[in-house]
Amino acid sequence: xxxxxxxxxxxxxxxxxxxxxxxxxxxxxxxxxxxxxxxxxxxxxxxxxxxxxxxxxxxxxxxxxxxxxxxxxxxxxxxxxxxxxxxxxxxxxxxxxxxxxxxxxxxxxxxxxxxx
Numbered sequence: 001x002x003x004x005x006x007x008x009x010x011x012x013x014x015x016x017x018x019x020x021x022x023x024x025x026x027x028x029x030x031x032x033x034x035x036x037x038x039x040x041x042x043x044x045x046x047x048x049x050x051x052x053x054x055x056x057x058x059x060x061x062x063x064x065x066x067x068x069x070x071x072x073x074x075x076x077x078x079x080x081x082x083x084x085x086x087x088x089x090x091x092x093x094x095x096x097x098x099x100x101x102x103x104x105x106x107x108x109x110x111x112x113x114x115x116x
Contacts, residue, residue: 001031010036010114016104024106031100033114036093041115043098045086049108055080082111 003012016027050057055076059065062072091098104110 005116008116010112010116012112012114013109014102014104014112015109016106017109018106021107026106027104029100029102029104031102031112033098033100035096036098036114036116037096038093040090041093041098042088042090043086043100043112043114044084044088046082046111046113047085047108048082048110049105052085053079053081053083085110 001012001014003010005011010033012031012033014029014031016025018025046053048054058076058079062068065072068076091100098114100112102110
């Protein structure tokens with residue numbers, strides 16, 4: 001995991017990466033964020049996996065062309081943008097902390113954005 005913060009949010013990036021692309025191991029992650037004020041907060045989640053925010057998968061689906069057309073470039077650029085998979089969901093703060101339980105698919109990367 002990798003985490004950072006600014007004045008308003010805590011950002012945590014988590015991943016389930018394996019060098020072997022055929023590895024089918026899911027990762028169950030428990031995450032505790034401390035020193036969060038208030039009684040409730042919101043979080044958003046962004047994902048990259050085999051089907052979401054993944055220009056490489058789309059490029060392979062296109063037949064892995066070495067020279068791409070302008071429309072293919074546009075499709076790949078759009079697919080490569082990070083997509084929000086959970087939007088501003090409310091979560092309870094208990095004793096100044098927030099607990100997350102996540103199941104990451106093989107080769108999945110997720111970014112959590114939590115309001116302080």
